[in-house]
Amino acid sequence: MxxxxxxxxxxxxxxxxxxxxxxxxxxxxxxxxxxxxxxxxxxxxxxxxxxxxxxxxxxxxxxxxxxxxxxxxxxxxxxxxxxxxxxxxxxxxxxxxxxxxxxxxxxxxxxxGAILGLDGIFDGRKVWNEVKIITTKSPKSLGRTDTETSVVYDGPTREACRYYPRNVNVHAAIALAGIGFDRTHSVIISDPAVSTNAHTIVLKGDGIEISMDISSFAAGAVTGAYxxxxxxxxxxxxxxxxxxxxxx
Ligand SMILES: NC(=O)c1ccc[n+]([C@@H]2O[C@H](COP(=O)([O-])OP(=O)(O)OC[C@H]3O[C@@H](n4cnc5c(N)ncnc54)[C@H](O)[C@@H]3O)[C@@H](O)[C@H]2O)c1
CATH class of the missing domain: 3.40.50.720 (NAD(P)-binding Rossmann-like Domain)
Structure with missing residues (x-):
């Protein structure tokens, strides 16, 4: 065993x-x-x-x-x-x-983890020329106190990981499977009205366009129900x- x-x-x-x-x-x-x-x-x-x-x-x-x-x-x-x-x-x-x-x-x-399809992202890694992930979470989950919807990060995934190491594992996994931490584009939105962790993922390249929307009730401090x-x-x-x- x-x-x-x-x-x-x-x-x-x-x-x-x-x-x-x-x-x-x-x-x-x-x-x-x-x-x-x-x-x-x-x-x-x-x-x-x-x-x-x-x-x-x-x-x-x-x-x-x-x-x-x-x-x-x-x-x-x-x-x-x-x-x-x-x-x-x-x-x-x-x-x-x-x-x-x-x-x-x-x-x-x-x-x-919180998303689907890392194997498919990895398989297409040579063709993607644009990979973008937009994550929307509550301020509490992000360790913030925003009272209005705010874009709290917009830039390369590498820096997103430095600012929000416990919240953007999805971004890191996509960067790793796909085109790397410097070419992958991360957007993080803090929204006091949500009780979910939501991710929109867009991959484009060589006549291919894939988009995924994943939303999961925020069951733990950083982890969604899925x-x-x-x-x-x-x-x-x-x-x-x-x-x-x-x-x-
Ligand atoms: N890959 C993904 O899609 C994905 C999704 C959700 C969460 N995560 C990540 O997974 C990890 C675990 O998430 P979780 O929701 O179970 O977190 P959690 O906070 O519920 O559990 C983390 C545990 O780690 C323990 N810990 C802290 N310091 C430690 C140490 N020095 N040695 C051993 N254990 C220690 C804590 O006591 C706690 O019990 C986090 O880093 C989270 O960001 C990844």
Whole structure:
């Protein structure tokens, strides 16, 4: 049976944990989280290297900063499924991650998370000449106090990740799959009237035009209602040894 460890176990982590316990296809080696209280589970406050011995997959659902600190240690021992995709906007992290994957023969899985279709965006990466994402969230979700609808960011995705690291993982994942952090265009709107996280994604290139509108009730501080479901599906595809129809 595969062994997994959690780095961070809040909204997304606990949804995955419950799913894995129900499906019984993996053993939970550790759950590293400074505050989580999960009776009957191997919760520790800090992720130390000894915990990673024999672990097949670390599931990161903490923050980009935590991931930046632990990336070397994790990839030395295990593959990684990471939800804090904004970490990749940091060129140093990105280079290190690539180098460690090569050196230790590891894989990093980027989940589709709050949106759909990263595989399709990746497949078309040579043809896109315009990729734009417009995200509308409540001021609370963005850590702001706006009382009127405001465009709070309009520019390259790399900078959006620096200003809103916990809110634009969707932008980071699209940039990574598509045309990169400097050519992808991010717009972030703070709207006090909404209780959803909404994303409009537009891809154009070589006679192709794709647009997607995705809206999900803001179930957690930063996470919408769809993401826990999508996260469990991603874990199933990585670990579940699925048979029958597979969507690739
Ligand atoms: N890829 C996507 O589409 C997508 C969608 C939603 C959220 N996210 C990202 O996924 C991550 C998790 O989201 P969430 O809603 O579960 O957040 P959450 O706030 O509910 O949980 C985060 C957990 O990380 C823990 N944590 C903090 N510091 C830690 C440390 N040093 N070591 C270990 N754990 C630590 C916290 O105690 C908390 O329990 C966030 O970075 C979020 O921005 C990504």
């Amino acid at each position: 595969k062994k997994i460890g959690f780095l961070g176990c809040g909204k997304i982590g606990q949804a995955i944990l419950a799913h894995v316990k129900e499906q019984r296809y993996a053993e939970v080696a550790f759950i590293a989280d400074p505050v989580a209280v999960i009776p009957g589970e191997p919760v520790v406050r800090f992720c130390e290297e000894a915990l990673l011995e024999g672990v097949d997959l670390v599931i990161e659902c903490a923050t980009a900063d935590v991931l930046k600190e632990k990336i070397d240690m994790i990839l030395r021992h295990s593959d990684l499924l990471m939800f804090s995709v904004t970490a990749f906007s940091d060129a140093v992290f990105s280079e290190k991650a690539e180098q460690f994957c090569e050196e230790y023969g590891r894989r990093i899985f980027i989940p589709h 993401t826990p479901h999508s996260a469990c599906g991603s874990v199933d595809r990585i670990l579940g040894g699925m048979t029958g129809q597979l969507f690739v």
